[in-house]
């Protein structure tokens with residue numbers, strides 16, 4: 001393999017911003033992603049490099065910023081069906097996921113979120129930050145190539 005071919009190979013096979021291309025989000029998901037990214041960065045102080053680590057599947061257990069950022073995403077996204085007392089029900093808001101489902105992940109996206117939310121709720125974890133962290137881990141583990149992260 002000559003040097004140029006080698007460089008092309010390395011460039012093409014190195015994921016930079018997670019594997020699912022933002023071009024393929026579709027307008028609704030793109031808006032949700034942008035809004036959550038901005039809002040939760042401001043609220044938690046998580047930096048873009050810290051967030052990119054998650055996109056690439058590197059979950060740093062000891063990074064408090066990124067754990068808070070991650071909890072913020074789940075809380076601020078209407079991902080859970082609201083309950084009467086205002087506490088997140090921990091039941092996934094399937095209609096939301098179907099509504100923002102990117103065309104390329106039709107039939108997959110909502111299903112994956114619902115399954116990981118069910119898994120997190122059924123684990124009985126009481127700490128929301130930990131529960132949200134585990135739910136995100138589940139999404140990445142389930143389908144790293146189609147992992148979408150704000």
Ligand SMILES: *[C@@H]1O[C@H](CO)[C@@H](O)[C@H](O)[C@H]1NC(C)=O
Pocket residue numbers: 061123124125130133134
């Ligand atoms: C959540 O994930 C952590 C590792 O990040 C693990 O130690 C813990 O057992 C998980 N909790 C549940 C309830 O699955």
Ligand SMILES: *[C@@H]1O[C@H](CO)[C@@H](O)[C@H](O)[C@H]1NC(C)=O
Pocket residue numbers: 064067127128129130
């Ligand atoms: C929940 O877990 C987070 C992350 O491990 C930790 O920083 C926080 O103190 C915990 N909250 C409670 C109420 O235990």
